[in-house]
Amino acid sequence: MAFILKDEDKNFVLEELKRYESKYSAIIPSLFRIQKKEGWISAEAVSVLSEVMGLPEAHINEVLQFYTMFNKEPVGKLHVQVCTNVSCAMNGGRELAKKICQKYQVKEGAVSQDGMITVTRVECLGACDKAPMMQVNDKYWEDLTQESAIQILEDLKQKVVG
Amino acid sequence: MLKCNINGVDLEVPEGTKLIEAFLKAEQKIAHYCWHPGLSVAGVCRLCMCEIEGNPRLQIACNTEVQEGMVASNQSEKVKETVRWGMDFHLINHPLDCPICDQAGECGLQEQYMEYGQYTPSMAHAKVKKRKVVSLGSKVVLDSERCILCSRCVRFTDEVTKTHELGIFNRGDKSEIGTFHDKPLENKYAVNTVDICPVGALTSKEFRFKQRVWYLKDEKTVCPGCSTGCSVKVYHNQEGLFRVKPEYDAEVNEHWMCDEGRGVFDWVNRQNRQSYSVNAENMEKPSSSELKLILTAQQTVEEYESLFEYLKSSNKKVEVYYWKNNPDKFDDFDNLLIRGDKNPNTKGLLETAVKHDITLNPFSGFDGFESFEGDIWFILPENKAVYPLYEQYVEKALKLENNLTIFAVPKVKVDKTKKNISILPLKTYFEKDGHFLNFNGLKRQLKPGPLQVSSALALNEWVSFVKSDDFGDQVDLLSKRKSEGFRKKNEMTQTGGGL
Structure with a gap:
């Protein structure tokens, strides 16, 4: 599937370029824009971006590969990021991640067969006082139990399908 | 100029000098992986640590500018301990596979390890596995595990070639250099x-x-690949020549050279050479009073000098033809090093010709030669790869009925029954003395390395033979000249181990 940068996104990138002293500063907002539309950032997207921005592919790739919040592989409609850093791990974060994987029969980092869910473990998301927690797409869900987490995901799934 | 003291050595350096340059100028040992004189400062390897008087903490010498009266040293136990630990950090994920690594013997990390290695590693965790034997195109192979992320190569593609192919991807202990995709x-x-x-x-x-x-x-020596004339080092042993690397030359190539120039050594190896003379006795016979001579801009100034002197003094009617390989591309330049004129000494040839009042007629095949009955001297270019019409012209020359003398570096296949043709083997740039003038007239001296073909002579040496009366005896002597001992492949590994 070839990647096509829509005109509105292209204009967004061109506008971002004007905002900063250095072109390099516009890389992160541009990557986020693509991720928001596509769910992930493909190598083709980097090539297209490189052309639009007039920056070398390798330099954009350096930024893309450095930050974990950019998805370098396709993700499901619900991207579930379960924190497994100290506080969450002590309160069952790892087990929670395992449970969700089991429930939706998906390996960590992969997309479930229905294309709905991707589970990844992440480091601290800064909500230690509400451990364990997870982030689904842009939203935090805190003070979870295994049951409540599954319930939340089921509800979200319904919303996406419905 | 700023006065400073490095490890007890007093010296003066210009303003803006980095401390590491002062260390090197004072001939003091200082480890450095990421710093390179031809690139910007990265300051990432943390090994050029030194102690500056009045400064409580150690500093990296590559990113510290020398100040007036600065006293710096890297001899103290404190520095050594820090460097030892820095070294250990570099080795956390380095595979230490020196026995199968091509860099062994000229590796910065290996040298440093001999001095500062901990020998018993203190790292409890397993090494991070990274990619090995990654092909980066037709010329370079990457082994990510060995990389210490000094970023020299990345800075090279960013700053020197400005092609920006390389980058450091991922982060932390998973960081790797590579090209996009x-x-x-x-x-x-x-x-x-x-x-x-x-x-x-x-x-x-x-x-x-x-x-x-x-x-x-x-x-x-000097690279004969084009008229830029980069200073280079040629690596060789008794099996032949193996590689060419650039040598620092502030006026020409600085630290770099092109990839094309690195391939310009294969024709020096004896298996590709005209290694014996054919019908050399022809040179003794009283020959015609007319001579046509074809030459290229691939010989040294000394060779042209002696050749032109001989021509002027010989009382023969001489016409000199200048064979240009690609005249329409002569002025091409890629703004870094590569020039379109693929001859090392065009300037030298033209200047010497003017000096001796020799007219250079353009050579464009043997078309006008049918009616000519005199002698022909044909001096073949040594780097025949840059002469697209080479094979065609040699073939035509070999059909000529004139008394033909070919001076050749590459092998020339000739029918030995054709008595009118003699072939004399020439020395290459690697074997002869002399100098080239590069595109803007800079003189660059060649240094004779070991002879690859024992019977080969430089053009000026052949000319002095021709001038002497005993040409035949000389050639005889030449054929008896001992060549460098030929060695079998990998002989060292068979016999060198005998303790």
């Missing part, structure tokens, strides 16, 4: 990244596993 690294200067790589992470496909570097000697 493993695209081939095909710029015309790619192998320089191999030269500046302080470890064995980037190796050259051409040279990989051909020779251990400690079995090679090097000879400083």
Whole structure:
């Protein structure tokens, strides 16, 4: 599937370029824009971006590969990021991640067969006082139990399908 | 100028000098992987630590400018301890596979390890596995595990070639250098990244596993690949020539050279050479009073000098033809090093011709030669690869009925029953003395390395033979000249181990 940068996104990138002293500063907002539309950032997207921005592919790739919040592989409609850093791990974060994987029969980092869910473990998301927690797409869900987490995901799934 | 003291040595350096340059100027040992004189400062390897008087903390010498009266040293236990630990950090994920690494013997990390290695590693965790033997195009191979992330190669593609292919991807202990999506690294200067790589992470496909570097000697000379005339080092041993690397030359190539120039050594090896003379006795016979001579801009100034002097003094009717390989591309330049004129001494030829009042007629095949009955001297270019019409002209020359003398570096296949043709083997740039004038007239001296073909002579030496009365005896002597001992492949590994 070839990647096509829509005109509105292209204009967004061109506008971002004007905002900063250095072109390099516009890389992160541009990557986020693509991720928001596509769910992930493909190598083709980097090539297209490189052309639009007039920056070398390798330099954009350096930024893309450095930050974990950019998805370098396709993700499901619900991207579930379960924190497994100290506080969450002590309160069952790892087990929670395992449970969700089991429930939706998906390996960590992969997309479930229905294309709905991707589970990844992440480091601290800064909500230690509400451990364990997870982030689904842009939203935090805190003070979870295994049951409540599954319930939340089921509800979200319904919303996406419905 | 600023006065400073480095490890007890007093010296003066210009303003803006980095401390590491002062260390090197004072001939003091200082480890450095990421710093390279031809690139910007990165300050990432943290090994050029030094102690500056009045400064409580150690500083990296590569990113500290010398100040008036600065007293710095890297001899104290404190510095050594820090460097030892820095070294250990570099080795956390380095595989230490020196025995199978092509860089062994000229590796910065290896040298440093001999001095500062902990020998018993204090790392409890397993090493992070990274990619090995990644092909980066036709010239370079990457081994990510060996990389210490000094970023020299990345800075090279950013700052020197400005092609920006390389980058450091991922982060933390998973950081790796690479090209975007493993695209081939095909710029015309790619192998320089191999030269500046302080470890064995980037190796050259051409040279990989051909020779251990400690079995090679090097000879400083001039690259004959084009009219830029980069200063280079040619690495050789008794099996022949193996590689060419750039040598620092502030006026010409600084630290770099092009990849094309690195291939300009294969025709020096004896298996590709005209290694004996054919019908040399022809040169003794009283020959015609007319002579046509075809030459290229690939000989040294000394050779042209003696040739033109001979022509002027010989009372023959002489016409000199100048064979230009690609005149329409002569002025091409890629704004870095590569020039379209693929001859090392065009300037030298033209200047010497003017000096001796020799007219150079353009050579464009043997079309006007049918009615000519006199002698012909044909001096073949040594780098025949840059002469597209080489084969065609040689073939035509061999059909001539004139008394023809061919001076050749590459092998010339000739029917030995044709008594009118004599072939005399020439020396290459690697074997002869003399100098080239590069595109802007800079004189660059060649240094004679070991002879690859024992019966070969430089053009000026042949001319002095022709002038003497006993040409035949000389050639006889020449054929008896001892060549360098031929060695079998890998002989060292068979016999060198005898303790």
